[in-house]
Amino acid sequence: MLAALRVLPFLVQLHMRATMEYRGAMILGWIAMAFSYASVYTAIALIVLRFENIGGWVWSEMALLLSFHLLGYSLGAAFSFVQFRQLEDIVRLGTFDTLMVKPISPWAYLAFSGFNIGYAGHITLALPLMTWALTQADVGWNPTLVLYLVGALVSSALITAAIITSIGASALVWVRSRHLYSIYFGFWELARYPLNIFPGIIQAIMVTVMPLAFMSYVPAAVLLDKEVPLLGPAAAPLALAAGPIATILAMLYWRWCIRNYQGAGG
Amino acid sequence: MSEIIVADGVTKRFRQPKRYSGLAGAIKGLISREFTEVRAVEDISFTIRAGEAVGYLGPNGAGKSTMIKMMTGILVPTGGALSVLGRTPHEERMVNAREIGVVFGQRSQLWWDLPVHDSFELHRRIYDVPEARYRENLAHLTRMLGMESYLDRAVRQLSLGQRMRAEMAMALLHDPRILFLDEPTIGLDVVAKDAVRKFLTEVNRERGVTIILTTHDLQDIEEICPRLIMVDDGKLLFDGELKRLRTALGARRRLKLDFATDPGPVSLTSARLVSDEGASKHFLIENEETSLVDVLAELGGGHGLKDVSLEEPDIEEVIRTFYQQRPALVPQ
Amino acid sequence: MYAAFAANAFQTRLAYRNQAWSSFFGQLIQVFARIAIWMAVYAGVASVDGITLADMITYAILATAVMGVWDHALLMRDLDVAIKTGDVAVFLLKPLHYPLYLFAAHCGNLAFNTLAVVLPVTLIIGVTYGIQPPASAMHGASFLGFWALSFAIYFLLAMTCGLLAFWLMTAHSLEWFLTGIMALFSGSILPLWFFPPALAAVAQYLPFAWVAYYPTAVYLGKLEPAETGLILAIGLGWAAVLAAGVGLLWSRARHRIVVQGG
Numbered sequence: 001m002l003a004a005l006r007v008l009p010f011l012v013q014l015h016m017r018a019t020m021e022y023r024g025a026m027i028l029g030w031i032a033m034a035f036s037y038a039s040v041y042t043a044i045a046l047i048v049l050r051f052e053n054i055g056g057w058v059w060s061e062m063a064l065l066l067s068f069h070l071l072g073y074s075l076g077a078a079f080s081f082v083q084f085r086q087l088e089d090i091v092r093l094g095t096f097d098t099l100m101v102k103p104i105s106p107w108a109y110l111a112f113s114g115f116n117i118g119y120a121g122h123i124t125l126a127l128p129l130m131t132w133a134l135t136q137a138d139v140g141w142n143p144t145l146v147l148y149l150v151g152a153l154v155s156s157a158l159i160t161a162a163i164i165t166s167i168g169a170s171a172l173v174w175v176r177s178r179h180l181y182s183i184y185f186g187f188w189e190l191a192r193y194p195l196n197i198f199p200g201i202i203q204a205i206m207v208t209v210m211p212l213a214f215m216s217y218v219p220a221a222v223l224l225d226k227e228v229p230l231l232g233p234a235a236a237p238l239a240l241a242a243g244p245i246a247t248i249l250a251m252l253y254w255r256w257c258i259r260n261y262q263g264a265g266g
Numbered sequence: 267m268s269e270i271i272v273a274d275g276v277t278k279r280f281r282q283p284k285r286y287s288g289l290a291g292a293i294k295g296l297i298s299r300e301f302t303e304v305r306a307v308e309d310i311s312f313t314i315r316a317g318e319a320v321g322y323l324g325p326n327g328a329g330k331s332t333m334i335k336m337m338t339g340i341l342v343p344t345g346g347a348l349s350v351l352g353r354t355p356h357e358e359r360m361v362n363a364r365e366i367g368v369v370f371g372q373r374s375q376l377w378w379d380l381p382v383h384d385s386f387e388l389h390r391r392i393y394d395v396p397e398a399r400y401r402e403n404l405a406h407l408t409r410m411l412g413m414e415s416y417l418d419r420a421v422r423q424l425s426l427g428q429r430m431r432a433e434m435a436m437a438l439l440h441d442p443r444i445l446f447l448d449e450p451t452i453g454l455d456v457v458a459k460d461a462v463r464k465f466l467t468e469v470n471r472e473r474g475v476t477i478i479l480t481t482h483d484l485q486d487i488e489e490i491c492p493r494l495i496m497v498d499d500g501k502l503l504f505d506g507e508l509k510r511l512r513t514a515l516g517a518r519r520r521l522k523l524d525f526a527t528d529p530g531p532v533s534l535t536s537a538r539l540v541s542d543e544g545a546s547k548h549f550l551i552e553n554e555e556t557s558l559v560d561v562l563a564e565l566g567g568g569h570g571l572k573d574v575s576l577e578e579p580d581i582e583e584v585i586r587t588f589y590q591q592r593p594a595l596v597p598q
Numbered sequence: 599m600y601a602a603f604a605a606n607a608f609q610t611r612l613a614y615r616n617q618a619w620s621s622f623f624g625q626l627i628q629v630f631a632r633i634a635i636w637m638a639v640y641a642g643v644a645s646v647d648g649i650t651l652a653d654m655i656t657y658a659i660l661a662t663a664v665m666g667v668w669d670h671a672l673l674m675r676d677l678d679v680a681i682k683t684g685d686v687a688v689f690l691l692k693p694l695h696y697p698l699y700l701f702a703a704h705c706g707n708l709a710f711n712t713l714a715v716v717l718p719v720t721l722i723i724g725v726t727y728g729i730q731p732p733a734s735a736m737h738g739a740s741f742l743g744f745w746a747l748s749f750a751i752y753f754l755l756a757m758t759c760g761l762l763a764f765w766l767m768t769a770h771s772l773e774w775f776l777t778g779i780m781a782l783f784s785g786s787i788l789p790l791w792f793f794p795p796a797l798a799a800v801a802q803y804l805p806f807a808w809v810a811y812y813p814t815a816v817y818l819g820k821l822e823p824a825e826t827g828l829i830l831a832i833g834l835g836w837a838a839v840l841a842a843g844v845g846l847l848w849s850r851a852r853h854r855i856v857v858q859g860g
């Protein structure tokens with residue numbers, strides 16, 4: 001633990017300094033990504049405004065769902081996405097071998113040495129959107145609900161990091177894993193909409209094997225006091241538990257993949 | 267001295283999905299689940315004692331890197347038992363990591379965009395090296411390797427030789443007991459190779475660090491490692507002193523006799539004639555015991571002998587013929 | 599020669615079977631999502647502005663599954679890698695036109711995507727939810743023309759952004775910008791007929807609309823026949839302008855490589 005405090009912040013610091021060598025590109029990246037998300041949200045807003053609601057969710061409620069989705073995702077992905085999407089290259093180039101001979105968890109090293117400030121643009125978009133949505137939507141605020149909001153966000157970030165880590169970890173055993181992100185992002189896109197508009201089979205997947213319903217829809221529904229299909233009243237606590245559970249499963253899977261690591265090849 | 271690495275029948279096999287050729291093959295590949303098995307390391311046993319310097323030699327694909335990866339805990343052996351510093355490497359990878367240093371010739375452990383110093387400082391923190399010890403080691407290594415001029419330059423601006431020196435220094439900052447090097451001289455020019463060899467020899471002799479290095483350059487081993495382990499195709503071919511390799515392989519010495527004038531045919535029992543140019547004749551001495559004195563005694567006087575030269579066989583050549591013949595025997 | 603590059607790209611894609619399966623599933627889920635949205639908003643409504651749910655399902659299939667496989671990220675990354683590794687200089691030594699080479703390679707990709715992703719996804723969704731036939735044989739034929747134009751315009755847009763990376767040194771940001779613009783202005787999520795009038799007035803003349811909106815609108819017979827000809831002409835005009843732009847950018851970029859060594 002103490003060792004982690006000595007190493008991990010320094011890793012982040014080194015990474016920041018390395019990135020600062022290319023800061024112009026990074027700032028342009030923030031703007032571009034925020035623009036891109038804003039553009040998709042505009043399209044969704046236009047649909048909702050034109051048809052009044054989508055699955056019973058009006059625009060301000062959709063805005064809460066979308067901002068929750070973006071915030072949870074960017075918090076989790078900052079520690080995982082770029083690093084673990086690259087894992088297959090890291091493996092192929094043999095860099096992973098060099099991590100395996102250090103007395104530090106390769107996961108921690110990767111996550112922190114690539115801690116991505118590239119998500120600043122996402123967060124700059126998500127926070128005002130969420131603030132606006134929370135003032136518009138009809139939320140019966142009380143201290144527990146505030147805590148719930150924070151807890152659910154953490155859980156959302158954990159789900160994201162856990163799934164992204166697991167997909168990346170598959171590269172340790174099967175060499176290639178980047179393609180699996182297409183499937184993840186397919187479901188990730190579904191998580192931008194109310195779960196109740198999807199067929200039962202997709203709902204079931206979204207609360208089990210690909211538990212992305214918990215990263216945005218369930219917490220938003222709980223805050224807005226809407227009924228959640230399949231789960232009912234269990235939804236609220238499950239959304240808090242989903243992150244830690246996903247994290248534990250991801251850790252077990254990561255260990256298994258490390259044990260079955262095949263090396264960089266010839 | 268104690269045995270710090272024991273390999274007992276270590277084996278590693280890889281599974282690779284089968285590839286098919288052609289368009290039809292590619293379509294078949296979309297659904298096929300067949301594998302081929304690669305035997306990278308086959309039943310290899312050896313022991314290494316503290317303070318040794320061992321060269322692990324073999325052509326490309328012989329299984330050298332795979333063996334290093336198993337000894338450093340990166341890969342789990344498919345069979346056999348391996349112990350490094352009394353531990354099973356893959357089970358206690360992190361504990362072992364503190365006591366070993368690893369250098370990969372073809373991949374850098376330094377941060378590309380940052381000065382060398384920063385990578386060293388990160389290393390210090392990861393290995394929890396006490397500040398004073400770290401400074402002492404850094405000063406010493408910097409002097410030995412002549413790195414003063416570039417410690418605060420970004421790694422991407424360094425030459426390959428400078429980078430390799432920094433890699434080796436980093437691997438030694440935490441006083442490892444064993445230093446593993448996978449092809450440390452690959453791609454370096456002659457001067458840089460020489461610097462690396464001198465440094466490693468010194469590290470081994472003066473600091474007592476056990477060194478295991480893989481290479482396919484025999485000169486690395488001649489200069490650094492008294493002991494040689496030779497592998498090919500995953501199998502152990504030879505394990506012993508380099509000097510003994512010639513004997514073990516039945517290497518032959520070349521004898522050249524120069525005469526003032528052509529003495530006519532000369533035949534000897536201690537040496538076999540291979541070419542006769544009249545005034546100079548070439549022989550091969552097959553028996554390791556035969557000395558030059560024996561030959562000269564047999565030859566006797568009166569031939570007008572002007573000059574004698576006895577050549578040790580070129581070790582590169584010995585090994586080349588050795589690999590070509592691929593004998594099944596393992597001399598020891 | 600260029601046909602060989604296309605075939606080569608096609609075969610390369612075949613070699614990555616897992617990737618093929620994943621893009622198929624990813625795309626399938628995405629189309630499901632779009633359809634679920636339209637089914638949700640159309641709940642209890644027969645038609646909005648003369649557009650029925652059945653229209654929108656077909657729209658989602660065509661705009662998302664058929665035109666959605668245009669993958670500008672793939673092209674821009676190819677270009678980015680070529681720039682960063684200096685491979686692009688190697689192409690200058692060969693007797694070929696680099697943009698044309700890329701076009702050929704991406705036609706190979708297109709063929710692969712059509713077989714491995716578009717057809718199966720369209721088939722599965724079509725069987726599940728029903729897909730409408732083209733409004734008429736004429737409309738069907740025009741759709742094919744618009745479809746080819748869509749691919750050309752997408753390619754030229756991606757090429758433009760990719761070449762701009764020579765100067766801006768960040769293909770990554772440009773890729774995100776293009777993704778954002780496409781999401782809204784190509785009509786891939788929301789058809790232009792549902793846009794607020796002011797926005798639609800602008801969007802209908804921008805080249806992005808030819809990537810997803812117009813081909814699908816033509817297929818569904820939502821455009822007047824006379825209008826169709828004009829729109830096709832404007833689209834071709836845009837393609838010509840973009841092609842000229844790419845040509846210009848490429849000659850500048852080539853000059854830059856030759857003079858500065860990349």
Ligand SMILES: Nc1ncnc2c1ncn2[C@@H]1O[C@H](COP(=O)(O)OP(=O)(O)O)[C@@H](O)[C@H]1O
Nearest residue numbers: 262263265266280306326327328329330331332
């Ligand atoms: N991860 C892997 N998957 C499949 N085959 C591998 C892998 N790693 C190594 N090999 C194969 O094992 C053999 C030995 O490789 P390696 O240990 O790298 O040889 P060397 O280092 O002596 O050149 C080679 O045939 C190589 O192709």
Ligand SMILES: [Mg+2]
Nearest residue numbers: 266330331332
């Ligand atoms: Mg090797």
